[in-house]
Amino acid sequence: MIKSSLFFLLLGLLALGFWLSAEFKVIVAGVAVFLFGMLSLQRGFKFFTGGMLERIMRSATNNVLKRLLFGIVTTTLVQSSSLVSVLVISFISAGLLDLAAGIGIIYGANIGTTTGAWLVAGFGLKVDISNYAMPLLAFGVLLQLTRPKSFQGMGHILLGLGFLFLGIQYMKDGFDAFKESIDLSQYAMTGMRGLLLYVLVGIVVTVIIQASGATMVLIIAALATHQISYENALALAIGSNIGTTITAVIGAFGANIGGKRLAGAHVLFNVLTGLLAILFLRQFVFLVDLLCQGLDIANDNYTLKLAMFHTLFNLVGVIIMLPFSDLMARFLEKVMQEKRTAVDSPRFLNTSALQFPDTAVKSVQHETHHLYENATHIMLKAIGLHRRDVYSEQDLNEVIMKYRAIKDYDIDEAYERNVKGLYSAIIEFVSQARFSWEMKQSGRLYWLREANLKLVEAVKDTKHLQKNLLRHSGSYNRYLVDEYQRIRYQIALVIRELQKIKDTVVVNELPLLSLDTLKGRIKEQRQAAIETIENLIREHKISAEAGTSLLNDNAYVYDIQKNLLSMAETVFINHATASVQAEKEMVLTDHEMFEVIQSKAAIDHE
Structure with missing residues (x-):
């Protein structure tokens, strides 16, 4: 109101000045x-x-x-x-x-x-x-x-x-x-x-x-x-x-x-x-x-x-x-202290960054790190674990045993508070960055947007998993309990390993190859979990209904792991460096990875 009044006052003074002189x-x-x-x-x-x-x-x-x-x-x-x-x-x-x-x-x-x-x-x-x-x-x-x-x-x-x-x-x-x-x-x-x-x-x-x-x-x-x-x-x-x-x-x-x-x-x-x-x-x-x-x-x-x-x-x-x-x-x-709000807000996105392509990309990348921290916190809380324990050097099996009982956690409320607003702000920011698609920054923004989508999907898959995890982790059937504890272990393991890759600063540690190794590991875990569940059903150690739920939940776990790995490949690894380009040539494709796992399984069977 005041700005509009001042603006029209200025226009009036200018008009008067033009008329007088x-x-x-x-x-x-x-x-x-x-x-x-x-x-x-x-x-x-x-x-x-x-x-x-x-x-x-x-x-x-x-x-x-x-x-x-x-x-x-x-x-x-x-x-x-x-x-x-x-x-x-x-x-x-x-x-x-x-x-x-x-x-x-x-x-x-x-x-x-x-x-x-x-x-x-x-x-x-x-x-x-x-x-x-x-x-x-x-x-x-x-x-x-x-x-x-x-x-x-x-x-x-x-x-x-x-x-x-x-x-x-x-x-x-x-x-x-x-x-x-x-x-x-x-x-x-x-x-x-x-x-x-x-x-x-x-x-x-x-x-x-x-x-x-x-x-x-x-x-x-x-x-x-x-x-x-x-x-x-x-x-x-x-x-x-x-x-x-x-x-x-x-x-x-x-x-x-x-x-x-x-x-x-x-x-x-x-x-x-x-x-x-x-x-x-x-x-x-x-x-x-x-x-x-x-x-x-x-x-x-x-x-x-x-x-x-x-x-x-x-x-x-x-x-x-x-x-x-x-x-x-x-x-x-x-x-000038930062105000704490009930809903987490963007820390790195601002409209002035949109004028400069590299700055816009870096803003989204830093905000994605922010979203990742919030998302993994929610996922670990949903499976009854704490980030400080998962990120520590303590054996993960001991951590799982320490928190065998899982408390109910309102993942919907946490999503609304710490994920939805950030994700919406990132999508809006990327949509406003109208750089030419000839520029490398535009391609980078596209992949960062996809990485954020993967994070959100991982949180939603954790929500689908949470219901059965709460119901069966306290079951009297120890075989069923063990399988759900293994599910918790698999999610925590990926988050721990990704944190190591995220914190890697020494080029010789080859983070992309670490990611490649992790991909192979989760494929092996999935195949082993399917075989174990089928054996438990066949031996009547768990019911077919419980086995079906386990198979579905393992599919959720695999999707969570894949989404997190896909996000990490975009956000945590600098694809522009010569060392990573060299690593890419050494990395296996999904088809090659499947053949290696099949060959290893055949050797183990023999």
């Missing part, structure tokens, strides 16, 4: 064209990501210097700290970055976003850059009409640059014409009151425009035409730096607690840096004059001095706060 119309058009150029530039760079940007980010988190450089270079290229913030938030939400590493990248992005002011102040105001904009727009449109995606991406980039240049020229021309009718410099204010007022104006303008880069261009254009004083321009620059944090906060709305903490770090850094610039403004101005003198920048070149100030106070803020990144991360983790 033609020059205002030109300035606002320049801002709109500039913002459209930023969007085109970002869209163009996304054509070239295909996972590349994500891979670079993963390798750029080894140390503090790399994080800073990644933030600086990426923001300089795309001219948007917001895009970098969204990327970092999605990485933290997907569990690919820790909070301290994300904070380091955000620090670099704050420095990188100041490069636009240098471009405008040093180049954009000295020449008629609209002359450069026209060829860029023409070539950009032509490249967008081509089929290759790389050409389309380059077309978006050229269009973006063209619109950026055109927007800068419109704003410059608007302020040039504006000063002939209204002299805004008469509203200049000095002292602390003027400083704080113009900081507030800078915050408000940036919040409205949602781009600190566009705000800085406006400030530089107004300063170049003497519509605002140098002192007030400095205050506006501080305000724009604080106002840009609102974009990060909005970007964190769809993120998990990790993304919200990063947005909090962004706000803390920019606000504290802004306060630092306000408190030590005189010292910063003195340092700017000193540096500009050393760089042969004229003393009355206020636009370049503003660009220097913008970079300087951000740089000083980074130098002061960088050593405290880990402390800030711990503070935010303590203050």
Whole structure:
């Protein structure tokens, strides 16, 4: 309601401004064209990501210097700290970055976003850059009409640059014409009151425009035409730096607690840096004059001095706060606690990750691990066992004997609480990831979706098994009891072995071959169980009715094991590594596996 009211109020003010002043119309058009150029530039760079940007980010988190450089270079290229913030938030939400590493990248992005002011102040105001904009727009449109995606991406980039240049020229021309009718410099204010007022104006303008880069261009254009004083321009620059944090906060709305903490770090850094610039403004101005003198920048070149100030106070803020990144991360983790809900919710899925293919895949993979932990917990509880015992080094037969009595467990309620919501969220997330099927990430998402389906089916099969397990595990017929204890053992064994494969980090342990061995083992167990049940029926040790139930339940067990193994092959093993590719050549097919089992059975029979 409030957002809608503010939106219509803004539309009304714009309409009033257009009616009162033609020059205002030109300035606002320049801002709109500039913002459209930023969007085109970002869209163009996304054509070239295909996972590349994500891979670079993963390798750029080894140390503090790399994080800073990644933030600086990426923001300089795309001219948007917001895009970098969204990327970092999605990485933290997907569990690919820790909070301290994300904070380091955000620090670099704050420095990188100041490069636009240098471009405008040093180049954009000295020449008629609209002359450069026209060829860029023409070539950009032509490249967008081509089929290759790389050409389309380059077309978006050229269009973006063209619109950026055109927007800068419109704003410059608007302020040039504006000063002939209204002299805004008469509203200049000095002292602390003027400083704080113009900081507030800078915050408000940036919040409205949602781009600190566009705000800085406006400030530089107004300063170049003497519509605002140098002192007030400095205050506006501080305000724009604080106002840009609102974009990060909005970007964190769809993120998990990790993304919200990063947005909090962004706000803390920019606000504290802004306060630092306000408190030590005189010292910063003195340092700017000193540096500009050393760089042969004229003393009355206020636009370049503003660009220097913008970079300087951000740089000083980074130098002061960088050593405290880990402390800030711990503070935010303590203050911003994750809310516990009755129904388990996704930990790694967020809408910002959908913009980056590799990040989307990693988000789903981590969420699948989350679903696996919940699903196996439910399955073990349904058969009367505890995860801590199954994952321990204790002999499984001893564990089964320790918990011979099985307590009734509401598997339906547990499914609704810990599985259904997660599974639905994963399916919805995968459906929204509309990447081209030419991309490997799309195929990976398809298999991850299938892996989650296998997990859900395994839980449902456990529910079908639970009824007879509860009824017959306490039977007076010891043969029947032994068979159901064996069923519990088989399920627990697969979950224990999969946990070992999941935790395997040493490549030489060949997890795929371990999975292959496990497949052979469950086929042998099934065949042995069928033969045992048939013998028990034939020898009248169990009734035919009980034997039929046992055969059906063993079929459920086999389906549970197959589904879990199929899921593990997709989720726990990295199929991209050369070692796994080599293993795949050694792995037996189902047909070959059946022949081996038959041959072994024939040898044993002889």
